[in-house]
Amino acid sequence: MEALLQNQVIEAISVALGKVKESGELSIATIPSIFVEPPKRPEWGDFSSNVAMTLASQVRQSPLKVAGVLATGLRAQFPELFVRVDVAPPGFLNLTLHPIRWMQVLQTIQDNGSSFGVSSIGKGKRILLEFVSANPTGPLHVGHGRGAALGQAIATLLEAVGFTVSREYYINDAGRQLQLLGRSVYARYREHCGESSTFPEDGYHGDYIKTVAESVARTHGRALLDSPSDVAETRCAQLASQILLDRIKEDLVTFGVDFETWFSETSLHSKGLIQQALDELRQKGLLTQEEGAWWFRSSQFGDEKDRVVQKQDGSYTYLAADIAYHRQKLERGFDTLINIWGADHHGYIPRMEATVQAFGYAKETLRIVLVQMVSLLRGGEKVEMSKRAGEFVTLREVLEEVGSDAAKFFFLMRRADTHLDFDLELAKQQSSDNPVYYVQYAHARLASLFRVAQERQVNLPAIQDVEQTLLVQDEELGLIKTLSQYPFVVEVSATALEPHRLTFYLQELAAQLHAYYNKNRVLPSVESVGKTGDAGRSNELESNGKASELEQEHAYECIQPALTAARLALLRQVQTVICNGLTLLGISAPEKM
RNA sequence: GCGCCUGUAGCUCAGUGGAUAGAGCACUGGCCUCCGGAGCCAGGGGCCACAGGUUCAAAUCCUGUCAGGCGCACCA
Structure with missing residues (x-):
């Protein structure tokens, strides 16, 4: 295979270089590391090397001269390997192998079959890959789909090159968004039961809230009406998030994306892990109290300012939970943490990098992939979406329309950090355009x-x-x-x-x-x-x-x-x-x- | 105002510091007696946003300017 052919070529150049150095034909002090790559044009040969150009200033000769000397050496010493050795301005060494040499590539592919392409450069290092992690407050939409496809592909690729990857979904099942979900569902539930209700101003407006409320009504009848509204709302939040999470899991299964672990934010609270994490920071002198709140001194690690982790009223911020979560990830013994985030979270990166360093790990331990927005098109026309009004195209709808193969390919066609136009008509089309x-x-x-x-x-x-x-x-x-x-x-x-x-x-x-x-x-x-x-x-x-x-x-x-x-x-x-x-x-x- | 990302063909985008910057779509013109035409071939299209700098060599690295997107909570 090429790695092998490429190494043979590098080895040959290195030998030729050594010989030239020995004979003193060129006054080489240190032999540079040698790279070869396939040239842009096939007529320039199979491999080209820039070694002569990097060497030129050292030996005080023109790159062309250096390349010429090397070419002569290579022709003389490796006639069985190269059919042609050319020198091209400004100093490239262009190498053409005997065609028969290439045939070993075919043998390698046949021998390795489905494992052709796998390698062990990852050396079994353990990676925790966290992705999707959508709040269980609604169905997955196309943006999540992109994150899901990307995460799954990255995981599989990393495994193919020898890393051990664990996929994780972080469930934000605590906090305000969930309260809001509970209030929204409770309002719809009351409506469904024929009772008066006031829908929360910033509540979730999607039709799926009604569906969830009806589902609650089916399983619990009118029982929740007897409870005080705050109790009923909390209950609704629990029920609704469970229903929605189940649906998210279904969608992901349909999409062929799987997770080893589903990590619940609530468990951080219930196990006291947030307090533990903050205590550790306090011990390290990285937590200070000001104006009645506790601040994480993230600015010591490059963040632009310190961040509140425990508010005046004693409750934790979202960041506190994330600090505890990442501490927990690190303690599980992973070598690298990879998070796939929506690009709108980019401002959050410095404080998470600060968190990792605060616990004594290198900044590079955490790698964050940002995923840009997806614009959905239909025949070139943009499909308008508004999450606020609950009008958005769900991942499920896209999968039903174009299938998961096409969806994945489209999500993976562009670099993650650029906007993606996803044309539904094109994805469905069975032609060369697709x-x-x-x-x-x-x-x-x-x-x-x-x-x-x-x-x-x-x-x-x-x-x-x-x-x-x-x-x-x-x-x-x-x-x-x-x-x-x-x-x-x-x-x-x-x-x-x-x-x-x-x-x-x-x-x-x-x-x-x-x-x-x-x-x-x-x-x-x-x-x-x-x-x-x-x-x-x-x-x-x-x-x-x-x-x-x-x-x-x-x-x-x-x-x-x-x-x-x-x-x-x-x-x-x-x-x-x-x-x-x-x-x-x-x-x-x-x-x- | 500060920070992050992005400016490459008409459009959507690739591009590992290397030679004449590529692909798809769109447009124009060809190719099925035959292994799947869901395919192939040919053509026109470019100041790589702009200006400096580093380098033997810059679309690529650095600085600045401009444009677009996103973010700058004791929200999550």
């Missing part, structure tokens, strides 16, 4: 090819059993090189917490596949199946050199079994990588569409 179908179709198309092959009694060969020298077209090498990038893409997507890199990669791979498949015949046509046999095969091997010309002119008649076999084996690996990539994103790789 990137989800484009990628899935590539997979299904190959599955179909293999089905047809089987129907026609054409074997699906293993890569080691085919004539790999037949796969030397530019498009074939291009596909293989793209395949070889896959583990690297997975690694970067995971460590940068940026799944969109993988969606872009998959679109690119699908495009290459479609282009190749459109141009090149793989299976013999039905009529010719009977005619070609073992005789045809030996014949073909002798006239290897002319095969590509022939196949252009008489693609359907002249495709030889050895070429069919080689292409099938190649395409099998393409299918594996598409499948692996989609799976990491939580999207299905259909056999048929």
Whole structure:
């Protein structure tokens, strides 16, 4: 695989460099670290290195001269590895491998199968990933959907590169929002029972509140009317949040997003963890009392000012609960905490970073991914939403309309910190305009090819059993090189917490596949199946050199079994990588569409 | 006023300090006797917001300006 090829190239450069240093041809004091990367243009070769340019000032020679010396060394010392070593201004070293070297990529993919792309760079380090964490005061909307898709994809990616990830949902089941929910539901409940009611001014207006109130009425009859209103409201809050949380859980299951733990804010209060956390801060001298309130001295850790954690009336602020929650997370022994937050919470980051440091952990222990807003469009027209008036499109509605595969792909198509336009019509569309179908179709198309092959009694060969020298077209090498990038893409997507890199990669791979498949015949046509046999095969091997010309002119008649076999084996690996990539994103790789 | 994020093709956006900045959509014109046309090929489109700086090399890093979004509670 490429990591291997890439390392071989780096090793070769390093050897050549050492030799030049030894001979004194260039006066190199320290050998710099060497990087190679695939160049932007294929005609520049398979790998390029900027080592000559970084070395130039040190050895007081022009970059071109340095590159020239290295090129000569590489040509002489590694003739079996490189077919070409070029120097390009301003001092690039462009390296082209013998095509056959690339074939080991296909072998690696076949050997690893569904685990091609996984690695162990995470070294089993434990990560707690907290995401969604929507208040149980209403259904999930599209914004939560984006957070859910992103969190799930990040978790899967991190696991693929060797981290141990625990997914957690923090339930804000204490505090004012919940009180407000209780009052809203109680008002609707009274209405439902035919009693007078005053709906709270800043209450929740959505229709779902009525549904929840009716549900309460079904299970409790008119019993709550006998209680004092504050008791009834508290009861309503409990019942409603449970009903809504159950619904959130259902939606997440439908969406294919799962959590190991559901962490309740209430449990922080009931176990005295908030007081414990504040006591610890007090001991460290990070808590001061002023104007009757207790302040966390977060400004000592870069926050712009100190923050109140316990109010004059003795009650805790939301921050106090979050401090206790994050202390609790840290004490569970995770190496890194990752939080996925809506971008409107960004002002909160400095105080949480301060919290982590206050408890003696490095700032980098906490990583926060901000997710920007989603604008919902329908055929290019913006769908207006107002959470205040309860008019918003729920995640469930979106899933019912476009399906969870399309929803996930759209949510993961953009970098998290940019606004996302989500066009419902486009997501539903079954055409090339729709990137989800484009990628899935590539997979299904190959599955179909293999089905047809089987129907026609054409074997699906293993890569080691085919004539790999037949796969030397530019498009074939291009596909293989793209395949070889896959583990690297997975690694970067995971460590940068940026799944969109993988969606872009998959679109690119699908495009290459479609282009190749459109141009090149793989299976013999039905009529010719009977005619070609073992005789045809030996014949073909002798006239290897002319095969590509022939196949252009008489693609359907002249495709030889050895070429069919080689292409099938190649395409099998393409299918594996598409499948692996989609799976990491939580999207299905259909056999048929 | 202060802070964070974002300014790249008509639109939506990719872009790891490297060479001639890319893709999709839209637009124009082609390609199905055949493995799935849910596809492919070709074309036009750019002062990478602007101005400085660092560097052999800047869309990318730094500073400033402008524009848009968001946030600045003893709310959650």
